[in-house]
Amino acid sequence: MSNTLPIIKFESVDKFYGNFQALKDITISVNAGERMVICGPSGSGKSTLIRCINGLENHNAGKLTVDGIEVFEGSKDIIRLRQEIGMVFQQFNLFPHLTVLENLTIGPIKVRKIPKSEAEIMARKYLERVHIPEQAEKYPAELSGGQQQRVAIARSLCMESKILLFDEPTSALDPEMINEVLDVMVELADTGMTMVCVTHEMGFARKVADTMVFMDEGKIIEVAPPEKFFSNPDSDRCREFLEQILEH
Amino acid sequence: MEASGSMSMKGLPVRRPPAINRFFSSTPVSIVIYLLIVASILYSSFRGAQSMGYNWQWYQIPKYIYSYTDDGFQFGELMFGLWTTITLSFSALILAMLFGLLVALLRLSGLVIGTKVAICFLEFVRNIPLLVLVYLFYYVLGPVFKYDRYTASILCLAVYHSALISEILRAGINAVAQGQWEAAKSIGMSKAQMYRYIILPQSIRFMLPPMTGEVVHMVKSSAIVSVIAVAELTTLGQNIISDTYMAFEIWFTIAVIYMVVIMILSIGASQVERRYTVTN
Ligand SMILES: Nc1ncnc2c1ncn2[C@@H]1O[C@H](COP(=O)(O)OP(=O)(O)OP(=O)(O)O)[C@@H](O)[C@H]1O
Numbered sequence: 001m002s003n004t005l006p007i008i009k010f011e012s013v014d015k016f017y018g019n020f021q022a023l024k025d026i027t028i029s030v031n032a033g034e035r036m037v038i039c040g041p042s043g044s045g046k047s048t049l050i051r052c053i054n055g056l057e058n059h060n061a062g063k064l065t066v067d068g069i070e071v072f073e074g075s076k077d078i079i080r081l082r083q084e085i086g087m088v089f090q091q092f093n094l095f096p097h098l099t100v101l102e103n104l105t106i107g108p109i110k111v112r113k114i115p116k117s118e119a120e121i122m123a124r125k126y127l128e129r130v131h132i133p134e135q136a137e138k139y140p141a142e143l144s145g146g147q148q149q150r151v152a153i154a155r156s157l158c159m160e161s162k163i164l165l166f167d168e169p170t171s172a173l174d175p176e177m178i179n180e181v182l183d184v185m186v187e188l189a190d191t192g193m194t195m196v197c198v199t200h201e202m203g204f205a206r207k208v209a210d211t212m213v214f215m216d217e218g219k220i221i222e223v224a225p226p227e228k229f230f231s232n233p234d235s236d237r238c239r240e241f242l243e244q245i246l247e248h
Numbered sequence: 249m250e251a252s253g254s255m256s257m258k259g260l261p262v263r264r265p266p267a268i269n270r271f272f273s274s275t276p277v278s279i280v281i282y283l284l285i286v287a288s289i290l291y292s293s294f295r296g297a298q299s300m301g302y303n304w305q306w307y308q309i310p311k312y313i314y315s316y317t318d319d320g321f322q323f324g325e326l327m328f329g330l331w332t333t334i335t336l337s338f339s340a341l342i343l344a345m346l347f348g349l350l351v352a353l354l355r356l357s358g359l360v361i362g363t364k365v366a367i368c369f370l371e372f373v374r375n376i377p378l379l380v381l382v383y384l385f386y387y388v389l390g391p392v393f394k395y396d397r398y399t400a401s402i403l404c405l406a407v408y409h410s411a412l413i414s415e416i417l418r419a420g421i422n423a424v425a426q427g428q429w430e431a432a433k434s435i436g437m438s439k440a441q442m443y444r445y446i447i448l449p450q451s452i453r454f455m456l457p458p459m460t461g462e463v464v465h466m467v468k469s470s471a472i473v474s475v476i477a478v479a480e481l482t483t484l485g486q487n488i489i490s491d492t493y494m495a496f497e498i499w500f501t502i503a504v505i506y507m508v509v510i511m512i513l514s515i516g517a518s519q520v521e522r523r524y525t526v527t528n
């Protein structure tokens with residue numbers, strides 16, 4: 001918040017899947033240290049937007065810059081850039097053939113070339129941070145959904161990246177496990193990490209977001225600080241959406 | 249089975265299979281039937297041989313397997329043939345795996361040329377009989393590249409099986425969840441690192457069962473190189489027969505040797521599979 005340099009910058013970005021346009025003229029930027037929460041109905045392009053940031057999807061038009069480096073299809077810098085961007089997926093995507101500890105250290109050891117012993121010390125530190133230091137030797141399949149997702153968060157942290165992306169991190173979880181994951185995310189937000197988070201957990205959003213974004217049909221409809229976003233959004237579409245999800 | 253199951257669901261009494269079926273499918277009866285069939289095959293071949301005036305010489309067979317002379321223990325000719333069969337199959341298998349992996353990766357590369365080349369290769373190998381491939385490698389490519397019959401047979405078997413193996417590898421790689429690629433990418437792994445540390449270790453589980461079948465297939469299909477007179481088990485068998493006219497004994501013996509080798513392989517393979525599923 002103190003730092004106001006944009007670390008992620010979309011300029012008129014379009015994305016097509018075949019003939020279908022998933023992102024339409026997206027222009028938005030995220031500052032270093034900013035916490036942005038994106039919401040919107042299913043199919044509105046939230047995942048597509050967030051996946052463009054680390055090049056899991058490639059945009060077709062416009063310009064996308066992350067940490068001063070342009071992201072585009074076939075970019076040689078993308079592998080290096082991905083080390084700066086952690087990502088947490090809806091389905092956890094832990095590596096099932098590796099133990100929790102190995103899940104956390106494989107990136108630092110193989111990608112960052114950090115010595116194994118050092119990587120393990122760091123991994124245990126981050127496991128502590130997500131409140132499951134005792135699970136280090138287990139395999140992912142032996143953990144509950146909430147624990148798995150916290151391991152996935154720790155795995156991203158182990159890369160010591162500047163940016164963390166979350167794509168609906170709690171929507172595959174049983175209700176009683178959602179809070180343990182959200183708590184960890186709130187703690188992370190307090191450390192000043194740049195976070196872009198797709199979620200429909202509005203309680204969480206209110207607590208941590210600096211900026212709220214509402215998307216619909218591939219377009220960004222509303223960008224506002226949470227106070228304004230929740231009380232008095234400009235667009236009717238956004239208001240209807242909020243009413244719908246806040247009913248529950 | 250199904251019919252009786254659905255009837256019982258509707259509340260009708262379950263009809264038991266007729267007594268005669270139960271009798272024939274019980275284990276002891278099955279064994280007796282099996283033995284009867286084997287015995288009748290053996291008996292009829294002996295009778296056939298008898299009516300041909302065949303002169304059985306089983307006592308001659310052991311010396312082709314081993315002998316014990318003043319020089320001590322020695323393996324017989326068939327065992328040398330078996331050794332050649334094994335080394336031949338093993339070398340071809342290693343080559344076929346490397347080549348198959350290359351073809352599978354080419355096909356998965358997403359490069360248009362890579363995919364085209366891989367598909368052409370697969371179609372080429374799949375649509376040519378193995379026998380013709382053997383002749384091609386020995387009589388056509390052999391003189392061109394100046395290699396001997398042993399090399400020709402290894403190359404030929406390797407190429408033939410690499411096509412099959414590449415499909416096993418490709419299916420195994422594709423069976424790994426898409427999210428694994430994404431997670432590996434998102435921690436900044438290169439393509440080679442993703443394959444090595446994330447994708448291949450997970451796909452082994454899917455590849456192992458068809459791969460063990462492929463190893464057995466390799467040992468069996470290695471017999472075909474007898475047509476270019478590589479001194480493996482089948483060729484040596486033929487040679488012995490042309491010297492001694494003991495066709496029945498030798499072919500029975502060779503069949504049993506192949507069976508024993510393949511049974512040992514199968515047991516080993518299922519051990520490996522069990523080991524792998526436990527640690528996973
Ligand atoms: N790989 C793909 N191929 C074709 N169309 C796709 C692909 N991925 C997404 N789409 C389409 O793009 C649109 C946006 O998808 P996206 O996954 O970004 O939506 P979302 O906002 O994340 O939705 P959800 O809340 O359901 O996750 C959808 O209409 C979807 O069908």
Ligand SMILES: [Mg+2]
Binds near residue numbers: 046047167168
């Ligand atoms: Mg989504």
